[in-house]
Amino acid sequence: MKKTTALGLVLILALLPAGIQAGVKGTPAGDPRIRVGERAALETEELRAAHASGRAILLMFGNPWHCIHCEKVWLNIKDLLPSFDKDIAFVLVSAQRVKFWEPPDENVRLARRYGIVGEPWVFLIDKDGIVRQIIVGFAGRSKIEAELGNLLHPAALR
Secondary structure: OHHHHHHHHHHHHHHOOHHHHOOOEOOOOOOOOOOOOOEOOOOOHHHHHHHHOOOEEEEEEOOOOOOHHHHHHHHHHHHHHHHHOOOEEEEEEOOOOEOOEOOOHHHHHHHHHHOOOOEOEEEEEOOOOEEEEEEEOOOOHHHHHHHHHHHHOHHHHO
């Protein structure tokens, strides 16, 4: 019986239009408004301070306490903090309403500016404020670590 119920749920979700599923926790969708190679919107006090510090920025949109994919990505990022903290500012922005919690208006505006639908999203921003990489959805520790290395040492990509 459990297999039949699970199979039915999978079929229903597969048949739903993507627009209906968009915005679901752990299901990022669409294209961001700010793309790789463009100037990042550093419109919050925390992002302006991070940029002023002269470090690159890892900006994650997600709710780690309410979205299992966001939690896993954020835990991977936190594991890497000691290795990258002096060169990269880590900023978490929670912008989706969840039960019993409303995000600050500033976070909602920033998510709209970036064109965020669903979560998690990770934007890697260089010291000059340019978006160099966008990670959409789940990313393992090794993927995040490699992208952070590429952010700090872009010549290594050549």
